[in-house]
Amino acid sequence: MIKLGRPYKEMATTCKTRPIGEKKVLWKRFESEPFGQGRYQARVLSRNLIDSAAALFRHAYPEIYGSPHEFVLMPERYEGLIALDENWEEDSRSKVYCMPVVVELHSNKVVSATMLTKIEKNLQVEFTFAATLPEYRLKEIMQNLRVLNWKIALASNAEYFTTFLETWHDITQKWCIKDGWRVAGIFPGNFVRWKNPDQEYRGCTVHCYYFPHDGEDYTTKPEEWSLAPEFMELWKVLDRINRKIAKKGKIPPWLEKHLKKS
Numbered sequence: 001m002i003k004l005g006r007p008y009k010e011m012a013t014t015c016k017t018r019p020i021g022e023k024k025v026l027w028k029r030f031e032s033e034p035f036g037q038g039r040y041q042a043r044v045l046s047r048n049l050i051d052s053a054a055a056l057f058r059h060a061y062p063e064i065y066g067s068p069h070e071f072v073l074m075p076e077r078y079e080g081l082i083a084l085d086e087n088w089e090e091d092s093r094s095k096v097y098c099m100p101v102v103v104e105l106h107s108n109k110v111v112s113a114t115m116l117t118k119i120e121k122n123l124q125v126e127f128t129f130a131a132t133l134p135e136y137r138l139k140e141i142m143q144n145l146r147v148l149n150w151k152i153a154l155a156s157n158a159e160y161f162t163t164f165l166e167t168w169h170d171i172t173q174k175w176c177i178k179d180g181w182r183v184a185g186i187f188p189g190n191f192v193r194w195k196n197p198d199q200e201y202r203g204c205t206v207h208c209y210y211f212p213h214d215g216e217d218y219t220t221k222p223e224e225w226s227l228a229p230e231f232m233e234l235w236k237v238l239d240r241i242n243r244k245i246a247k248k249g250k251i252p253p254w255l256e257k258h259l260k261k262s
Contacts, residue, residue, distance in 0.1 A: 014221035025118040025125065027083050027092040028155040032144050034105065040141060042148040045099040045113075046085035050078045052110040053101060060131035063166075063203070065194040069128070072099075072115065082115075097128075100148045102141050111136040114149050118156065123215070125153045127163040130172070146175075147258045150251065159215030164190070164205040173206055179254075180247030181208035183238055212250055 001020075031043035045053060054075040057064070064070055071077040078084075083091035083098045092098075102112040112132040118125050127149060132142065153161060163181065165172045189202035211219075227235060247253060 009226075011220060011224060012218075014224045015219055016217045018218065023121055023123050024093075025120045025123060025156050025158050027088075027095070027098040027116075027118075028152055029085070029088055029092070030148055030151045030155075032148060035144055036138075036140055039106065040102050040104055040111070040144070042100060042102050042144040044085050044088075044152075045078075045082060045101055047079070048108070049101060049103065049110050050075045052108070053099060053113050054078065056110050056113055056133060057131050060133055061129065062196075063168075063193045064129075064191075066200050067192045067194075069115075098152060100145060100152060102136075102145050104136075112141050112145050114145055116149065116153060118158065122160065123158050124160045124162060125156055125158040127153070127161060129164075129166075147255065150255050151259070154212055154251070159211070159213050159218075161210040161212055162207065163210075164207050167204045167206065176208050177245050179210075179252035180245060181210045182242040182246075183207075184209050185238070 027044075029044055032041055034041045054073055057072045062073075065073060071081060081095065081097050083095040096118055098116045098118075100114050100116070101110045103109065104111050112130070114130040115128040116125055117128045130142075130145070161181075162184075163172075163176065164187075165176065184207040186204065186206050188204045190205045190207075191203050192200055193203040195201055222235060222239075225235075249256075251259070
């Protein structure tokens with residue numbers, strides 16, 4: 001271990017600690033049974049679906065053009081960044097991004113997709129975003145894709161989930177509230193967003209977090225935090241909201257029946 005200085009303050013007096021060890025977040029491969037009368041299947045991205053996935057994001061999520069995530073609009077960027085089914089043994093370890101998709105089987109077209117991002121040293125997975133072609137915005141499609149996302153994230157060895165939610169609609173915000181995600185804050189200006197035809201602006205995103213396993217046991221509690229009065233006031237508001245939307249258990253209640261089928 002490298003030689004380190006003394007911490008500014010002795011912390012972790014209100015939580016568990018553990019020895020420092022190697023941290024690994026691995027993508028696990030899952031797929032659904034065909035659904036929607038055999039029309040669709042949820043699975044991880046494969047090489048032959050790259051062009052279709054990029055076309056989906058260009059159509060359904062063009063606002064990310066010019067942002068740090070604009071690479072999902074560009075098929076030539078995929079192989080270097082996103083885990084692919086054909087190279088899963090290697091990509092599941094080395095690639096930062098995983099893209100679960102729903103494929104229309106008869107056309108081999110990606111009609112809905114999400115992206116997961118791992119921050120390995122933090123044992124963290126971010127539920128980065130989702131997009132669906134307008135004519136395929138059906139409950140069954142999104143539900144199967146959400147199940148696949150949760151399966152991959154839960155099996156990844158991550159102990160901390162995060163997500164950010166756009167504010168031009170509140171659909172995903174309501175999903176997170178219903179699922180028991182905790183509100184971290186609202187970030188005005190957090191991401192650059194495209195405005196048709198050739199302008200940009202800074203959008204506002206809502207940020208949430210979730211402890212799926214035992215990560216909360218190793219998380220410091222408010223009793224040892226040093227917060228300015230204004231931030232303590234903010235924490236009390238967030239804590240009140242999060243207690244109100246909290247759910248029992250380590251996973252959203254609706255997800256349990258889907259995991260039992262696996």
